[in-house]
Amino acid sequence: xxxxxxxxxxxxxxxxxxxxxxxxxxxxxxxxxxxxxxxxxxxxxxxxxxxxxxxxxxxxxxxxxxxxxxxxxxxxxxxxxxxxxxxxxxxxxxxxxxxxxxxxxxxxxxxxxxxxxxxxxxxxxxxxxxxxxxxxxxxxxxxxxxxxxxxxxxxxxxxxxxxxxxxxxxxxxxxxxxxxxxxxxxxxxxxxxxxxxxxxxxxxx
Amino acid sequence: xxxxxxxxxxxxxxxxxxxxxxxxxxxxxxxxxxxxxxxxxxxxxxxxxxxxxxxxxxxxxxxxxxxxxxxxxxxxxxxxxxxxxxxxxxxxxxxxxxxxxxxxxxxxxxxxxxxxxxxxxxxxxxxxxxxxxxxxxxxxxxxxxxxxxxxxxxxxxxxxxxxxxxxxxxxxxxxxxxxxxxxxxxxxxxxxxxxxxxxxxxxxxxx
Amino acid sequence: xxxxxxxxxxxxxxxxxxxxxxxxxxxxxxxxxxxxxxxxxxxxxxxxxxxxxxxxxxxxxxxxxxxxxxxxxxxxxxxxxxxxxxxxxxxxxxxxxxxxxxxxxxxxxxxxxxxxxxxxxxxxxxxxxxxxxxxxxxxxxxxxxxxxxxxxxxxxxxxxxxxxxxxxxxxxxxxxxxxxxxxxxxxxxxxxxxxxxxxxxxxxxxxxxxxxxxxxxxxxxxxxxxxxxxxxxxxxxxxxxxxxxxxxxxxxxxxxxxxxxxxxxxxxx
Numbered sequence: 285x286x287x288x289x290x291x292x293x294x295x296x297x298x299x300x301x302x303x304x305x306x307x308x309x310x311x312x313x314x315x316x317x318x319x320x321x322x323x324x325x326x327x328x329x330x331x332x333x334x335x336x337x338x339x340x341x342x343x344x345x346x347x348x349x350x351x352x353x354x355x356x357x358x359x360x361x362x363x364x365x366x367x368x369x370x371x372x373x374x375x376x377x378x379x380x381x382x383x384x385x386x387x388x389x390x391x392x393x394x395x396x397x398x399x400x401x402x403x404x405x406x407x408x409x410x411x412x413x414x415x416x417x418x419x420x421x422x423x424x425x426x427x428x429x430x431x432x433x434x435x436x437x438x439x440x441x442x443x444x445x446x447x448x449x450x451x452x453x454x455x456x457x458x459x460x461x462x463x464x465x466x467x468x469x470x471x472x473x474x475x476x477x478x479x480x481x482x483x484x485x486x487x488x489x
Numbered sequence: 490x491x492x493x494x495x496x497x498x499x500x501x502x503x504x505x506x507x508x509x510x511x512x513x514x515x516x517x518x519x520x521x522x523x524x525x526x527x528x529x530x531x532x533x534x535x536x537x538x539x540x541x542x543x544x545x546x547x548x549x550x551x552x553x554x555x556x557x558x559x560x561x562x563x564x565x566x567x568x569x570x571x572x573x574x575x576x577x578x579x580x581x582x583x584x585x586x587x588x589x590x591x592x593x594x595x596x597x598x599x600x601x602x603x604x605x606x607x608x609x610x611x612x613x614x615x616x617x618x619x620x621x622x623x624x625x626x627x628x629x630x631x632x633x634x635x636x637x638x639x640x641x642x643x644x645x646x647x648x649x650x651x652x653x654x655x656x657x658x659x660x661x662x663x664x665x666x667x668x669x670x671x672x673x674x675x676x677x678x679x680x681x682x683x684x685x686x687x688x689x690x691x692x693x694x695x696x
Numbered sequence: 697x698x699x700x701x702x703x704x705x706x707x708x709x710x711x712x713x714x715x716x717x718x719x720x721x722x723x724x725x726x727x728x729x730x731x732x733x734x735x736x737x738x739x740x741x742x743x744x745x746x747x748x749x750x751x752x753x754x755x756x757x758x759x760x761x762x763x764x765x766x767x768x769x770x771x772x773x774x775x776x777x778x779x780x781x782x783x784x785x786x787x788x789x790x791x792x793x794x795x796x797x798x799x800x801x802x803x804x805x806x807x808x809x810x811x812x813x814x815x816x817x818x819x820x821x822x823x824x825x826x827x828x829x830x831x832x833x834x835x836x837x838x839x840x841x842x843x844x845x846x847x848x849x850x851x852x853x854x855x856x857x858x859x860x861x862x863x864x865x866x867x868x869x870x871x872x873x874x875x876x877x878x879x880x881x882x883x884x885x886x887x888x889x890x891x892x893x894x895x896x897x898x899x900x901x902x903x904x905x906x907x908x909x910x911x912x913x914x915x916x917x918x919x920x921x922x923x924x925x926x927x928x929x930x931x932x933x934x935x936x937x938x939x940x941x942x943x944x945x946x947x948x949x950x951x952x953x954x955x956x957x958x959x960x961x962x963x964x965x
Contacts, residue, residue, distance in 0.1 A: 304671055309512035310596040367572060367724040370590045371564040371716070378557055407556065410594040417587040421875070422852065425798065463686035464679070466694035471679035478672030485850065485932065551705040558712060565716050569723055576727040579734035586876065666929055669881060 287425075288432050295436030297484035301411045302444040303477060305418075308411030312445055313470055315405075322449035323442075324398050325405070330438030332384060332406050333415050336377050337434035338427050340416040343372060349420075373416045381407045411441050448474060503624045503685075510596040516632070516674035517588055522645045524584045525633035527574070529626025531589065533619055535566045536598050540606040540618030547607050559602050560593065567592045597625055632677050640668030733760060739789070740767040746857035746871040747832045747840050748895070751888075771842075773831040779822040781950030788828035793846040793855055796825055800943060827947055832859065840868045841955075843948050847940025850932035852876045854885060854940060858894070858908075864956035867908065870894035872937065882933030893924040900956070905949060907942040910934040 301307045308329065315325045346352050348369045353360035385403040389396045406412060415437050424430040451473055460469050504510045518528045539562050543550075550558050571589045574582035582589065592598070601621050606614045637643055642650035642664050654662035667673050686692045741763045744750040749770055756762035774788035803821050806813040830842040839862050846855040856872030870891045877883040884890050897908050898921045906922040912934070915923035926934040945952070 306512060306516040306671065306674070307591070309516075310510055313512070367568060367720060368717075370568050370571070370593060371561065371720070373590075374560050374564050374593055375557070378560060404556075407560075408594050408596060408599050410591050413594045414587065414591055417590045421587055423794070461683075462693045463683050463690075468679045468682035468686065471675045471682060475672040475675035475679065478675060479670070482670065482672070549708070551708050552700060554705055554709060557709075561712060561716055565719060568720055572723050572727050572731070575734065576730035579731075579738065666881060 287429060291424075291429055291432050292436040295433050296440040296443065297481065299437070300440040300444060300481055301414065301437050302441055302474070303481040305414060307414040308409045308441055311405050311409055312441075312448070313467065313474075316445050316449040316452055316470070319446055319449045319453060322445045326442030326445050328403055328406055329409060329411060330435070330442050332377070332381055332403075333412055333438040333441075334431065334434045335384065336380050336412060337415050337419055338431045339380065340373050340376055341419055341424065341427055341430040343376065344369065344420055348372060369420060370417075374413055377412050377416070378407045411437070444477070447477065451477075503628065504597045504600070504621050510600050512678075516678070517671065518585055519629055519633040519636055519674050520640065520669055521584070521637050521643075522630070522633045524581055525629045526626075527578065527581050528585060528588065529622070529629045531567075531570050531574075532592055532595060532597070533622030533626055535563060535570065535592055535595075536601055536622035536625075537615050537618035539563045539566050539598060540601055541611050541615040543602050544606040544609060544611045544614035559599060563598050563602075564593050597621055628678070628681065631681060632674055635677055636668045636673065639665050640673075736789075737763045740764065740771075742871050742873065743767070743771060743830055743832075743842055743857055745888075745891075746842055746869050747834065747859045748869040749832070749834070770834065771830050771832045775829055777827040777829055777948065777951050779825050779827070779947055779950070781948075781952075781954055784826065786826060788830060791826050791828040791844075793828075793844055794853065796827065797846040797853075799825055800947070825947065827944075829948075829951070830857075838862050843944065845940040845944035847936050847943065849874055849877045849885075849936040850882050850930075854933065854936055856885075856937075856940075858941065858945075860899070860952070863959060864952050865898050865900045867894045867897045867899065874933070877930070877933050882927060882930035884927045884930060885933060885937055890927065897921055897924065899945060899952075905946070905953075907938075907945055909942075910938050 298304070302309070302312055311325060316322050344352070346355065348365045350364040350366060351361055352365075353363045381403055385396075388403070415434055418437075419430050419433060422433070424433065448470070452470065455469065455473075464472070518524045539559075542562050543559055546558075567590065570592075571582070574585070574589065598618075601618055605617045609617070634644070637645075638649060642648060642655075642662075650662060650664075651660075652658055654660040656663050737760045741750060741753055744753075744763065744766055747770070750763060750766045753759055753763050753766075775783050776786045776788050776791060778784050799821060803818060806818050806821065828844055832840045832842060834840060840859045841862075841864070842857050842859045844855070844857055846853065848854065852875040854872060854874040854877065856870060858870045859868040860866065861868045872885040872891060874883060874886055877885065894908060899905060899907060901919075901922060906919075909919070909923045910926035911919075911923040912926045912928075912931075914925040
């Protein structure tokens, strides 16, 4: 239980996908002009991350990593497919995004109207693939911890994008020097938010 | 051949500072010059060659699985680079860790394939990809230059700031630890955008 | 040709998957030997560095062969200990430190459960621990035992090797590495300038085990033999390293103590 809580809090605040690792920056910067669209994308990222990461975790544990195929028989104990992990992870992500899109479209057209346009964007969102790669590096003990990590990372990303969107909405009323307008000032604000988030680093128990 | 193909991506439509693509996997590797340079090279190679390959097979790709086909081509090159680095430049591959894998989702690559590779002949596509990768690499190296020099006092691991300047050796100088932390990369990027758009006024955004 | 037909799409995808898989499998098999050698050499170099040997490996023309040669020359024996300090069978070089660390965490959790987990079960878990020891014979003919440690820093795992001289008290050298500590802050543990501080420190105060502690602001006068200067700006990493060193040395303690006592009784004779 303590492990779960620890990973959850750490992945939202300390190991924040955006501020600590710069993952998912492209869509983060492009879709953070208003809180409404940012919320949509944030939910979509959290959802897809929470679905793809456990799937990739199981694939990694039982198919890809060195000796993972032991359950097929002793002859497979030395098979190491980890060189395929990038391609498998990205294929799983692309496929799941496609499936989620189809399901949402079929069963909840209203949700599809608000979320649908973001889903295709997500297949190439580095936060999703990054989540799977960090999961592989961190070697979580079981699928529950991996899912917790996915949910926490997604929420951390969500939190980051709505905070930035809120700041950018207010920023529209400020007088920013012409060369910095738009992307320049957004970089700097994200940097300052990152410094603020670093104060969470002391969290531990 | 049209010079714009390789000139534009470096100055006028630089993928990072103008198009705002590919920042994801970029900034975390800019603490030191060495990894930044390897990352820049890797991205240039992947962008160039995947653009080339996709352009070669562009007429045969079934439209419905277009994105997947592109991803597979990109992922193949990234895995090859990862394997080669692990075999021949193990130390650097260790420093880049997961960020090599993240080249797959680097928006520059997919962006260039969609915008250029799918509609042009292979050779111009190759040049377009290489030029865009290079434009991206320049920014990485500039950011890494300042972060390593001001944050660690070194360049490529070689001490640049004289050791006798440091406070611990009786001098007056202290490395600025802030430059080593992730947020400073973004702030530096903001400053680079500022400088670029002060010179090239046509890039400034309208209010 | 109609590229939108189902059959075309499926055949296309199949052919692509086969080609890509073939290319990748070929590259992976062709490079595997080199990659595995790199990993092994890195570990050998770390072990040598912990005894302050092979410091010039980075400048060697062929780093890999140089390290392998030096390793074969200096480190001839290695063995695995259990938690009682008894030697058990196995290949010390192949012991996965992370697995041992995960087991240690489980043991900690079990022993803090206020008797919910029986003593017997905890001992059963302890019995599974495999602690690698490498013995280095230095140029002056003396031995130094190299002990491992593994723990968590701020962002991820940190690990290292401590070498202890043949009095089983004085540290000869140390080497640490990390996966993702902030370079320049927590990442400083991987710098030689930090690691060199460990040489000459002692892990026993009289007969009591003290471990080596990273102390903010430098070693205090009272504990000058048992403390080193912590990393400024790397509090969490320092804390993690403290814990890793202490935890692992405590598991090695039965062996170290036995050796140390044997030494002092030899001296008194």
